[in-house]
Amino acid sequence: MDLIQQIKPIHLDVLQEVGNIGAGNAATALSQLLNQKIDLNVPSVRIIDFQEMQSLAGGEETVVAATFLRVSGEAPGSMFLILQKEEAEELAFSLTGNKVNIVDDSFDELAASALSELGNILAGAYLSALSDFTSIQMQPSVPSLAIDMAGAIISAGLTEISQVGDYAIVIDTLMGEAEDSDSSTATGQFFLLPDPDAFKRIFQSLGVDWS
Amino acid sequence: MTKIEQAEVVKVGMADWKLAEAPSTIRTSGLGSCIGAVVYDEAKQIAALAHVMLPDSAMAKNKETNRAKFADTALEDALQSLQQWGCSVSRLKAKIAGGAQMFSFSSNNEVMRIGPRNAEAVKEILGQYRIRLIAEDTGGNKGRTIEFNPADKTLHIRTVNQGESII
Numbered sequence: 001m002d003l004i005q006q007i008k009p010i011h012l013d014v015l016q017e018v019g020n021i022g023a024g025n026a027a028t029a030l031s032q033l034l035n036q037k038i039d040l041n042v043p044s045v046r047i048i049d050f051q052e053m054q055s056l057a058g059g060e061e062t063v064v065a066a067t068f069l070r071v072s073g074e075a076p077g078s079m080f081l082i083l084q085k086e087e088a089e090e091l092a093f094s095l096t097g098n099k100v101n102i103v104d105d106s107f108d109e110l111a112a113s114a115l116s117e118l119g120n121i122l123a124g125a126y127l128s129a130l131s132d133f134t135s136i137q138m139q140p141s142v143p144s145l146a147i148d149m150a151g152a153i154i155s156a157g158l159t160e161i162s163q164v165g166d167y168a169i170v171i172d173t174l175m176g177e178a179e180d181s182d183s184s185t186a187t188g189q190f191f192l193l194p195d196p197d198a199f200k201r202i203f204q205s206l207g208v209d210w211s
Numbered sequence: 212m213t214k215i216e217q218a219e220v221v222k223v224g225m226a227d228w229k230l231a232e233a234p235s236t237i238r239t240s241g242l243g244s245c246i247g248a249v250v251y252d253e254a255k256q257i258a259a260l261a262h263v264m265l266p267d268s269a270m271a272k273n274k275e276t277n278r279a280k281f282a283d284t285a286l287e288d289a290l291q292s293l294q295q296w297g298c299s300v301s302r303l304k305a306k307i308a309g310g311a312q313m314f315s316f317s318s319n320n321e322v323m324r325i326g327p328r329n330a331e332a333v334k335e336i337l338g339q340y341r342i343r344l345i346a347e348d349t350g351g352n353k354g355r356t357i358e359f360n361p362a363d364k365t366l367h368i369r370t371v372n373q374g375e376s377i378i
Contacts, residue, residue: 050264054225054240054241059240060241144314146352148371151225152243153354155244156244165276166277
């Protein structure tokens with residue numbers, strides 16, 4: 001049966017909490033890294049088709065810096081940390097002190113490495129919190145950074161999902177600097193896209209019925 | 212399907228295909244591992260553009276999924292539709308772009324190699340229909356936005372880092 005027919009409001013609530021816990025831990029890590037207060041939006045959990053997927057992170061052609069990793073184990077899935085162009089440049093500046101343009105050919109290697117490591121830390125924080133919360137073993141791949149069109153990047157995480165159906169369930173969490181901070185806001189966006197097979201295991205471990 | 216007389220840009224989404232007739236152009240955005248396959252009839256100035264995600268409909272785990280998602284079924288349907296518009300398959304030519312590997316992973320995971328596999332599949336299917344592949348820009352690790360003009364048969368390819376090219 002298609003996912004979309006099985007999912008009920010309680011499932012969306014549970015996934016929202018999953019997103020909250022993962023991104024909460026990641027925001028704490030980011031806050032320590034930047035020595036700034038980081039705010040989290042309440043995660044939104046949505047069932048969306050591929051057209052909407054492509055424009056999840058802004059427009060299809062919006063340039064973003066994305067860290068992507070595959071999660072294997074009992075609850076496989078894809079995970080993205082998406083930084084809009086300005087946000088990525090802002091963060092690279094905070095971390096390295098270099099002003100960079102991420103679409104420039106001569107994009108600073110140090111800044112690229114810093115962004116890559118940032119993605120690594122945040123994604124790791126997200127997943128370890130998730131793994132603790134659900135007591136599901138999650139083995140992340142080595143994260144990989146790409147700077148390109150949002151549509152092209154997101155499609156890389158859809159291979160598994162697209163073999164099963166035409167919809168994906170995405171847990172989307174936005175982070176930003178706390179409003180009272182005096183510098184400009186840098187935000188990032190987490191997407192967790194569990195593979196269709198993963199839902200059974202996630203709900204089971206959290207004690208929610210899943211037919 | 213109604214023919215479009217006015218010049219406009221026909222937009223094709225992910226896992227979809229459409230037809231366009233000159234003076235209209237046809238476009239799809241944000242191709243990553245997906246392939247944008249253009250099959251066109253020079254004389255009639257009609258083109259089909261398919262934005263396919265996966266190489267083979269045999270990969271579908273749920274048989275009721277969208278046929279436009281897979282290279283084989285998308286091209287089959289698009290070709291049928293081109294024939295309904297009076298194109299003959301023997302006259303059709305093709306240009307393709309996409310099939311990138313957006314992220315580099317050290318593992319040789321088949322899931323990650325989906326871009327190259329898509330490109331191989333599309334070329335093989337075109338071969339089966341004896342459709343000549345005139346030009347291609349596939350592989351690499353860059354996203355592409357493409358727009359085909361059926362009037363002059365040019366395929367414009369835009370990337371973030373390497374500007375625009377025409378094949």
